[in-house]
Amino acid sequence: MRVIKDRKIVDDAWVLLAPDAPVPEAGDVIVHLEQWNTGRESFSGRAGKIGVLLKSHESPEQIQALAQLPLIAIDFPSFTDGRGYSSARLLRERHAYRGELRAVGDVLRDQLFYMERCGLDSFALKAGKDIEGALSAFQDFSVTYQAAADDQRPLFRRVNR
Amino acid sequence: MAKRSGTHYVLSAQLLETGAPAYLTAAGVWSTNLQDAHTVLTDEERDLLLAQAEQQQRSVCDPYAFDVRVERGAIDPLSARERIRAAGPSTRVRRPDPQPPATLSRASEPRSDAGE
Amino acid sequence: MNQYQYDAYDQQIVEERARQFAGQVERRVSGEMTENEFKPVRLQNGLYMQLHAYMFRIAVPYGVLNSRQLRKLGYLARTYDRGYGHLTTRQNVQFNWPKLEDIPRALEHLAEVQMHAVQTSGNCIRNVTSDPFAGVAPDELEDPRPYCEILRQWSTFHPEFAFLPRKFKIAVTGTPGHDRAAIRYHDIGVRIVNNEAGERGFEIWAGGGLGRTPVIGKPIRKFIEYEHLLSYCEAILRVYNLYGRRDNKFKARIKILVNELGTEPFRLAVEAEWALIKDSALKLTRAEYERVAQHFQPPPYEKLAAAPGAGGALLAAELGRDRDYARWLQRNVLPHKVPGYKTVVLTAKDKDTPPGDISDTQFDAVADLADRYSFGRAVVMHTQNLVLTDVKESDLRDLHQRLVELDLATPNHGLLTDQICCPGLDYCALANARSIPISLELNRRFDDLDYLNDVGPCSIKISGCINACGHHHIANIGILGINKHGAEAYQLTLGGNDSDSASIGRILGPSFDEHGIVDAVAQVIETYLALRLSDDETFLECYRRLGDKPFKAAVYKDATPRDDDSEQAVA
Numbered sequence: 001m002r003v004i005k006d007r008k009i010v011d012d013a014w015v016l017l018a019p020d021a022p023v024p025e026a027g028d029v030i031v032h033l034e035q036w037n038t039g040r041e042s043f044s045g046r047a048g049k050i051g052v053l054l055k056s057h058e059s060p061e062q063i064q065a066l067a068q069l070p071l072i073a074i075d076f077p078s079f080t081d082g083r084g085y086s087s088a089r090l091l092r093e094r095h096a097y098r099g100e101l102r103a104v105g106d107v108l109r110d111q112l113f114y115m116e117r118c119g120l121d122s123f124a125l126k127a128g129k130d131i132e133g134a135l136s137a138f139q140d141f142s143v144t145y146q147a148a149a150d151d152q153r154p155l156f157r158r159v160n161r
Numbered sequence: 162m163a164k165r166s167g168t169h170y171v172l173s174a175q176l177l178e179t180g181a182p183a184y185l186t187a188a189g190v191w192s193t194n195l196q197d198a199h200t201v202l203t204d205e206e207r208d209l210l211l212a213q214a215e216q217q218q219r220s221v222c223d224p225y226a227f228d229v230r231v232e233r234g235a236i237d238p239l240s241a242r243e244r245i246r247a248a249g250p251s252t253r254v255r256r257p258d259p260q261p262p263a264t265l266s267r268a269s270e271p272r273s274d275a276g277e
Numbered sequence: 278m279n280q281y282q283y284d285a286y287d288q289q290i291v292e293e294r295a296r297q298f299a300g301q302v303e304r305r306v307s308g309e310m311t312e313n314e315f316k317p318v319r320l321q322n323g324l325y326m327q328l329h330a331y332m333f334r335i336a337v338p339y340g341v342l343n344s345r346q347l348r349k350l351g352y353l354a355r356t357y358d359r360g361y362g363h364l365t366t367r368q369n370v371q372f373n374w375p376k377l378e379d380i381p382r383a384l385e386h387l388a389e390v391q392m393h394a395v396q397t398s399g400n401c402i403r404n405v406t407s408d409p410f411a412g413v414a415p416d417e418l419e420d421p422r423p424y425c426e427i428l429r430q431w432s433t434f435h436p437e438f439a440f441l442p443r444k445f446k447i448a449v450t451g452t453p454g455h456d457r458a459a460i461r462y463h464d465i466g467v468r469i470v471n472n473e474a475g476e477r478g479f480e481i482w483a484g485g486g487l488g489r490t491p492v493i494g495k496p497i498r499k500f501i502e503y504e505h506l507l508s509y510c511e512a513i514l515r516v517y518n519l520y521g522r523r524d525n526k527f528k529a530r531i532k533i534l535v536n537e538l539g540t541e542p543f544r545l546a547v548e549a550e551w552a553l554i555k556d557s558a559l560k561l562t563r564a565e566y567e568r569v570a571q572h573f574q575p576p577p578y579e580k581l582a583a584a585p586g587a588g589g590a591l592l593a594a595e596l597g598r599d600r601d602y603a604r605w606l607q608r609n610v611l612p613h614k615v616p617g618y619k620t621v622v623l624t625a626k627d628k629d630t631p632p633g634d635i636s637d638t639q640f641d642a643v644a645d646l647a648d649r650y651s652f653g654r655a656v657v658m659h660t661q662n663l664v665l666t667d668v669k670e671s672d673l674r675d676l677h678q679r680l681v682e683l684d685l686a687t688p689n690h691g692l693l694t695d696q697i698c699c700p701g702l703d704y705c706a707l708a709n710a711r712s713i714p715i716s717l718e719l720n721r722r723f724d725d726l727d728y729l730n731d732v733g734p735c736s737i738k739i740s741g742c743i744n745a746c747g748h749h750h751i752a753n754i755g756i757l758g759i760n761k762h763g764a765e766a767y768q769l770t771l772g773g774n775d776s777d778s779a780s781i782g783r784i785l786g787p788s789f790d791e792h793g794i795v796d797a798v799a800q801v802i803e804t805y806l807a808l809r810l811s812d813d814e815t816f817l818e819c820y821r822r823l824g825d826k827p828f829k830a831a832v833y834k835d836a837t838p839r840d841d842d843s844e845q846a847v848a
Contacts, residue, residue, distance in 0.1 A: 079317075079440070081440065082400075082437075082518055083523075086515055086519050087519075094553065110318055111440075114439055117436035130309070140293065140297045141293050142293065143289045144290075145290070145431060145435075146430070146431050146436075148436050148437065152557065152558050154507070154558060154559065155430070156562060156565035157558050159286070161565075177305070177312075178376055179376050180329070180330040180331035180332075180377070182328070218311055218312055219306070241702065241710070241760075241764060241765050242702060242709075245703060245711070249329060250704060251703055251711060251713075252631050252703050252711075252714060252717070
């Protein structure tokens, strides 16, 4: 599917599995948190990457062996559920997570700027939305006031005002 | 299932352009005059019209239905809220606050919104 | 200038925001965005939907306006609206009749004068409010405005907190002994204080609020040094964002979280989060504080003596000659920390105009008055009046004359007819009943200034529904509009207080219709006058001494017992 990654549109093969769905032998799949935590040892032999879905009521501390994960998908069940923004910042700033942090779910162009500031770097836009048009959202602001994952210094520490 | 006797439904929304209250007429266009409104008796008809109104996002926002009585051809809302909504603010402001003339605004063709 | 002036960064941010919203409006009009997708976007740009039209709420950071901005508001009222604007209970200004497609241009206009409509609605951090007499009040410990400005910048487009469970309101007071910013009723309330060692810092309150479930906030941090202001607020917001309820819109404010967790567990959660970020770059630097604070240096006051015969003697002299002027001096003219200056309240509360409404001509005229008499500045009070903060005593008479001509001189500041009143069912889609006609009727009933002065300080606040935007819970006399079997009805609450000795008003008894409520208020006042110990005992003191009983007896003495009508207001 087409996603935005590092501000470009790419095709990628990550597949989000249903909870408790059997994990196929091959392919890049995103599993639910519980499945990762209980079954991660068993995934080691397979051909393909494993990523984890973090739902909005779940928290980064619950993810075991965080550093091993090439991708964490943060779910936005409704775009008005803002918990994923905090989770993203905590993953980047507190847990020093360096893998791909993907926004999935009700992801719209008008939230991309904030999402990226919070440390998300790839975005699976909601179905039917204009993915090309969405790219310009990253240029909405050239100046920001506060610290976030993209720069942990508030403006007053970045520049001489 | 028919509505309980004595009351009808009117379908209403706010015009996207101004936020003004608008009422669905029998012709399928939106009027800012409550007395132009089409009155509906059954839940089924109400729901059908609501579903259609949801598709008209380019002209109206947040469609819903409310209860009215129809007496001698005049539509009278049951609630104070809808009466004031139809008539405008009851308070005088410092400068004369003329009522806007009632306007008919054509609802756009049902359009499949991207992503809907 | 005695007001924060934008630098290139601040200016860029509001201009880019205006452009962003213009694009979003285009996409809504074209149908690319649905109303559901557009709603939070337009709310966070100040565009709210009311009963008859959109409402456009412009941010006035901690209430401060300069004359250029006042003229711009007059221009917007004239050009894009119906010739008036409205002062709000969060020190903002709102317009009742804008068109969607005019808003991007209106935002450009606002950006020209360093204004915006950022985050004045929506589930985000709203306008930071403060004491309208900040910087000039003689009892002030320290000017809160630099901290308000610092909080404003921190909260503007904060990427983590744009989709909170619900709205979030912060207020700051620099007068720990006399809170004029109602900080105990905010999601975060900040008091500037000295600790026992005499060091300056903040006391932080959290979880206060009005609405359907009024709650006095809790002090969760007795003292924190100035440099930790941002990190501590960030910790509170993060805890709220992660753990605030999202299942029920009416139980989503932070006050519910504090209540359900318990104050101590909530405090520990905040402290635990704060411990991890307190030494981060969020720490406020001395340099940044100074940079912001230097904008709030005092204006070039003249060296003046206080007016001869100041106080009582002056008043007595005036009372003989010009009662109107004397009354105005007595009520609307307040002490100033600089000798020879006063702070003047411009009351937008006359008998004929919805409380808090300001016409375009008044905006323009107040701009001129600000330039002429008050270093070009005015302040919006959350009680829906304006203030000219720095008026020379020698200018008071001239100013009074000009204000009389403008209908901004009603000498009732702090009296019964200086009411807070929400827009109510005349304007608001949430309301159950109209509030403005009640306010106007009360003003007509209580139009005798001698009587009003005899009654003394007594607040009436009117809300058209249980969302309590009119602050009725914290009024000495509160009026709440309810829906009673489809008709408008009104409940009376007594004994609320919005300041340091905080209290929530209690419902007196069964509700009234629009005539009954005015009579009931009159009976309450009569009862107070009959039972007070002396002229000096205020209404609130009298109520606290006597409780409900005598008021209840007086108001309901002719009432026949009916079906249980002391209902909780219906949603």
